[in-house]
Amino acid sequence: MTMSNTGGRRKPPTIHDVAREAGVSRGTVSRVLNGGHYVSPAAQEAVNAAIRRTGYVVNRHARSLITGRSDSVGFLLTEPQERFFEDPNFNVLLRGCTQALAAHDVPLLLMLAGTQDERRRITRYITAGHVDGVLLVSSHSGDPVAEELREAGVPLVACGKPIGLGSKVSYVAADDRDGARDMVTHLLSLGRRRIGMVTGPLDTPGGVERLAGYREVLAEAGVEADDRLIASGDYSRASGEAGAEQLLGRAPDMDAVFVASDLMAQGVLAALRKAGRRVPEDVAVGGFDDSPAATAATPALTTIRQPWDRISSEMVRVLLAQIGGEDPAAVILPTELVRREST
Amino acid sequence: MTMSNTGGRRKPPTIHDVAREAGVSRGTVSRVLNGGHYVSPAAQEAVNAAIRRTGYVVNRHARSLITGRSDSVGFLLTEPQERFFEDPNFNVLLRGCTQALAAHDVPLLLMLAGTQDERRRITRYITAGHVDGVLLVSSHSGDPVAEELREAGVPLVACGKPIGLGSKVSYVAADDRDGARDMVTHLLSLGRRRIGMVTGPLDTPGGVERLAGYREVLAEAGVEADDRLIASGDYSRASGEAGAEQLLGRAPDMDAVFVASDLMAQGVLAALRKAGRRVPEDVAVGGFDDSPAATAATPALTTIRQPWDRISSEMVRVLLAQIGGEDPAAVILPTELVRREST
DNA sequence: CTGAAAGCGCTTACAG
C-alpha cells in the first residue's frame, strides 16, 4: 500500500518498501540508485516509479556505514572570530561553497576552530572520517590544522596558498601579485609618483604577494623605493585608518595609496578626510577585493576584484576531484581592476 | 596490538577493537559510551583506558542508523542571498549557533534555500530525517518552508517570530517593540519633538514591532502623529539613504530619526551629510542592532543592542529541548540602549 | 541482468 508522508513523523520508506512496490529485489533497487548499471530498462522504470510513489529518500547513514564515505564536506574556519565578522569575503566564500556543494547534493558542515581546544576536537572529528574532505579557510601561516589533516590523509583544499606547506596541499587563490601590479600600474598611469601602501598581514600569502607586486612595479618604473611609504595592517578597518595616519605623518607628500583590502581602504578614507585631503584630487586611493565595502565607501573605491564566485566553485571542484582520488592541485585565478571614484 | 593512527588513512578502530583491548564484550563498551549505566567501575575503567589507547571515535553513521537520530542540526537560511551578505547580524547568529552546538558536540549543516527549487530539495532532505531539527532564519512572512517543516513534525526554532504561524512554532526574538520604545523615549528626553522613522520591511515582525513601539511612545507623550515622518526601508544601507531623502523632502523640520537598523542608519547619515544637516546638532539619529556598522559610522551611532549571543544560545537550547521531546516555546530577550555620538 | 546473502559498526532488549 502506498502511503504518503502526511503529518507526524512516521517511519520513512526504505529500499525494502521500494523493492516490494516495484516487484524487484533490494539489490536491484540499490543498483538503480547507484547509477543504473546492469539494470534492464523495464526494472529501471519500475523502480523509479516506485520511488516516486513511496517518496523514498536514501538513508545516508546506512549508505555511509557501508561505503565508508560520509558524502559530506567540512568548511573549516580557523581564523579568530573577529575576522569572520568583519570580512565580507568570508560570507561570499561560504555561500559560494554551500551552493556549489548543493549542486552535487553534498551537505556542508560548518566548523569553527578559533581556540586550541576547538582545533583539537575538530581535528579528531574530521580524522575519524565524519567528513570526506575539508575546505580550509585560514591563510595565516603556522596553522597546525592543515598540516595535521594533510598527514592524516584527509582531502583538503585551502583558500589561498598555505604558507609553509608547499604544493603538498591543494589550494585556490586569486592572483594577488598580478592584481597588485595592475593597481599600482594604474596609479602610475594617473601620474602619481609618491605611492604609499597599507599592506595586509605579512604572515599571509595575500599580504606578502600584494606587497611584492607593489614593489615590483615601482622598481620596474624606476620609482625610488621608500619604506616610509609602507605601513602594515591586518585587513581591519581600524588598521587601515591607523596605517594612513602613519603614512601621512612620515610622507606628507604622498599622492596615492594602494590599500590591501577594501575594508582597510575605508579606514584610509576616514583618515584622509580627517587630515583634510581630498580623494582623489590630493590622494588617489586603490583598494583590493571589490567587496561591498568598496561601493559603500565615499567616494566609491577603485579596487581589484577577486573572483570569489569562481574561487568557491573551484575549491569545491578540486576537493571533490581529490576525494575521487585525484592528486592535489593549485588553481590561480585572474583578478580584475574595477575603476570607480577614488582614483 | 595497539596501533596509533599515524599517517595514511588506515581503518579506524571500531567498538570491537576497544572491546578486545578492554577484555569485555561490545555491549559493555557501548554502555560505557552511552552514559555508563549498568556498568561496573572496573569495566568502566578498562573501557575508558582502551578507548584512549586505541584512539577510538564513535562512528556516527552506525549509531544514527540504529537510533534513528542524526545527532546533527540544520541552519536554514531562506533569505534571498543579498541580505545574507549585507547584514552583519547573520554572521553573529551563525557563529553563535555553531559554537553553542559545538559545545553539545552537535555538528551544524548549513543550508541555503533562496530559490523555489532549493527549498523543495532541502525540505525533502530535512523531512527524510537527515537532521534532527532546524534553526530557521527567515523573518519574512509567507515562508512556506516553516509551515511544511512544522507539518512534517520536524523540531524547529525560528529567529524572530514567524508571522502567521502563531505560537505553534518555537522562536527566539529580541523585544523589538520595547527596544523601539527605549530609543524614542531617549530622543524625546533630548527635547526632540519632530521625530521621524525609517522602518524595516513591514512584512517582518521586527519591522512591524519597531514601528509600533515608535508610535506608542509618541502617542503616550502626546506628540502629534504625522505620516510624513515615516518612510519605509528594507534594512539595506541604500534604502536608509533613500528613506532619509524622502523624510527631508516631506518634513524639513525633522529634528531626529529613529532608524530600524544600523545599516540603514549609515545611509541616513550619508543623506543628512549631503543635505548639510549636522548630526546630532540638527538631527539626532538612533539606530537598531548595535552591529559593527554602528561603531563604523561617523558619528558613531546611538543604537539598540540586540543580544545576539543570547539569541543564538537560546535558539540552540530550545531546539535541543524540543528534539528531546519538549513542547515548542517562545523566548523574548531584552534589548539595551547604547548611547554614542549620534544623539 | 537479477536475486540471495553477507556485512558495514553500532545499540538494545533479552537472558542470565
Added chain:
DNA sequence: CTGAAAGCGCTTACAG
C-alpha cells in the same frame, strides 16, 4: 552487572 544475538538500511561481490 554482562554477554550473545538481533537488527538498523544499505551496498556489493557472488552465483546464476
